[in-house]
Amino acid sequence: MEKLALRLRVSNKQYRWGTVAILLLAALLRFYQLGEVPHGMTWDEAAIGYNGFAIWETRRDEWLTFLPISFWSFGDYKAPLAIYFNGLFTTVFGMNLWAVRLPFVLAGLGSVLSMIYLTRVLWQHSGAKLAEARWFALLSGGLLAVSPWHLHFSRAGFESGMALMFLLWALYFFFQALRVKEYRRQVIDFCLAAVGLVASIYSYHSAKIVVPLLAVSLLIGFRKQLVKRAKPALISAGLGVIGLAPFIYDSFFGKGLTRASTLVIGQGNSLIADVILVAKQWLAHLTPRFLLMGETTTFRHGDGSWGVLLLTTAVLVLLGFWSLLKNRNKALLVIKIAALLIVIGLLPAALGAEVPHSNRSLLALPGFLLLAGGGVRVVLNSKLTAVAKQAILGSLLLFHGLLVISYLQHYYSVFARESAADWQDGYLETFTYTLPYERGEAGREPVDKIIFTSDYGQPYIYALFARETNPIEYQGGSLIKYEFKEEVTVGDLDRENTLVVASSEDELFGANDQADHVIYGSDGSVRFRIYYRP
Numbered sequence: 001m002e003k004l005a006l007r008l009r010v011s012n013k014q015y016r017w018g019t020v021a022i023l024l025l026a027a028l029l030r031f032y033q034l035g036e037v038p039h040g041m042t043w044d045e046a047a048i049g050y051n052g053f054a055i056w057e058t059r060r061d062e063w064l065t066f067l068p069i070s071f072w073s074f075g076d077y078k079a080p081l082a083i084y085f086n087g088l089f090t091t092v093f094g095m096n097l098w099a100v101r102l103p104f105v106l107a108g109l110g111s112v113l114s115m116i117y118l119t120r121v122l123w124q125h126s127g128a129k130l131a132e133a134r135w136f137a138l139l140s141g142g143l144l145a146v147s148p149w150h151l152h153f154s155r156a157g158f159e160s161g162m163a164l165m166f167l168l169w170a171l172y173f174f175f176q177a178l179r180v181k182e183y184r185r186q187v188i189d190f191c192l193a194a195v196g197l198v199a200s201i202y203s204y205h206s207a208k209i210v211v212p213l214l215a216v217s218l219l220i221g222f223r224k225q226l227v228k229r230a231k232p233a234l235i236s237a238g239l240g241v242i243g244l245a246p247f248i249y250d251s252f253f254g255k256g257l258t259r260a261s262t263l264v265i266g267q268g269n270s271l272i273a274d275v276i277l278v279a280k281q282w283l284a285h286l287t288p289r290f291l292l293m294g295e296t297t298t299f300r301h302g303d304g305s306w307g308v309l310l311l312t313t314a315v316l317v318l319l320g321f322w323s324l325l326k327n328r329n330k331a332l333l334v335i336k337i338a339a340l341l342i343v344i345g346l347l348p349a350a351l352g353a354e355v356p357h358s359n360r361s362l363l364a365l366p367g368f369l370l371l372a373g374g375g376v377r378v379v380l381n382s383k384l385t386a387v388a389k390q391a392i393l394g395s396l397l398l399f400h401g402l403l404v405i406s407y408l409q410h411y412y413s414v415f416a417r418e419s420a421a422d423w424q425d426g427y428l429e430t431f432t433y434t435l436p437y438e439r440g441e442a443g444r445e446p447v448d449k450i451i452f453t454s455d456y457g458q459p460y461i462y463a464l465f466a467r468e469t470n471p472i473e474y475q476g477g478s479l480i481k482y483e484f485k486e487e488v489t490v491g492d493l494d495r496e497n498t499l500v501v502a503s504s505e506d507e508l509f510g511a512n513d514q515a516d517h518v519i520y521g522s523d524g525s526v527r528f529r530i531y532y533r534p
Helices: 012-031 043-058 081-093 097-125 130-145 148-153 159-179 183-203 207-221 223-228 230-253 258-262 271-286 311-326 333-345 362-380 386-418 427-439 459-467 471-475 490-494
Strands: 449-453 482-485 498-503 517-520 526-533
Touching: 012 097, 012 130, 043 081, 043 097, 043 459, 043 471, 081 097, 081 159, 081 183, 097 130, 097 148, 097 159, 097 333, 097 362, 130 362, 148 159, 148 362, 148 386, 159 183, 159 207, 159 362, 183 207, 183 230, 207 223, 207 333, 223 230, 311 333, 311 362, 311 386, 333 362, 362 386, 427 449, 427 459, 427 498, 427 517, 427 526, 449 459, 459 482, 490 498, 490 526
Parallel strands: 449 482, 449 498
Antiparallel strands: 498 526, 517 526
């Protein structure tokens, strides 16, 4: 690697304290108002939380399947690892939104730390001195800590964030194994890499596409180094196969690949048509509308105003991409790996029907941030004076900080207020209010029936979550008092000893003002109206 014209050195002590500072910043941004922003619990969060609880209570999911590899849930067959982890946290901290989100926050912090370690080892592989590699590592970790893309998906119950963490650790240990000379360390590092890749596959569906393609690419690209470390590599490969055995079995004899039926390919079109469609959808994730302007189909996947990359990050990414095009044959390893992660990481989103999709494409984020580091290197190696380079990088840092502050203000205020409907706001508060009527607690007489609207979808999972219902009791009919209706009518208000929960969309012809209790969303809109008819 050529010497940088402007030297950026980080001592070991600075590196350690810098890492601690970045992790503290990442933790602050992710723990702040964790149970309040986004305000509400999505169906998936409720399903993850409840099924995790059910597994830890009975070893069975909501449908009484014993220790499943694929969770049927709403027919989307969720990956298992996040659910199993979640059960531990809800068991310790209780069945609440904060506890459900906690493991995903911790995974987000793990991603920040692993990004720092991975970046350092990649720059060392690329020929950088250790002091320089540490600087780029702290840059990548800092960018990830304040990344709108990562912040959004590490503050709520998104399995993609957990898959990202495992993938980053796997890559770190893989490249670390290529650097160490000691046989024992090689075995340990390769095995940890294998564990990370397997865990990523068990965490989220996108990893089922990304991990195999990435593994094959690494095997081909580093075949010479792997041949020299054949025995440790083979040991780790064997461990990986053993770890994937349940997944492989579930794929062929269970529901492990059910989600594959939702891909846009294989729907009767010609191969050429499929390739063109996937290419168009892949490119849709590189447009300014997605990267910078927040294009999304739902507030669950973004705030609709800020893109997945901040403008300053995007500028550095473009510079890094330019360096790749300029030196295609002599590009640094870190830049090649960055490009590989982007190409493969965007593929799961490109194969889906909903485009663009920031959740399915999250595994590409590390590639963008590594390219941003390459963009900094372009500035450092330019023919500008040292003062000019410092001015450019200083200005980018200042502007980046201002953008981060603006984004956070928008996220914790405007987005938190406007995203009520997409985050199913009000469900938990409503069931907290209705439970005493069901059980005859807190001075309430038990009702015979609770009529509950289905306008917002999947109300039963919130009932199971709020009631902490044993899945065996659920399948035995413990929700018998509940009647979930597509449309609540005025006639329902005439039923005796009944609690009626209507949505804002239910037309009750003048009875809206007669509600005994109203549940509001974070945007101030009416979410549920509750009527008690003794």
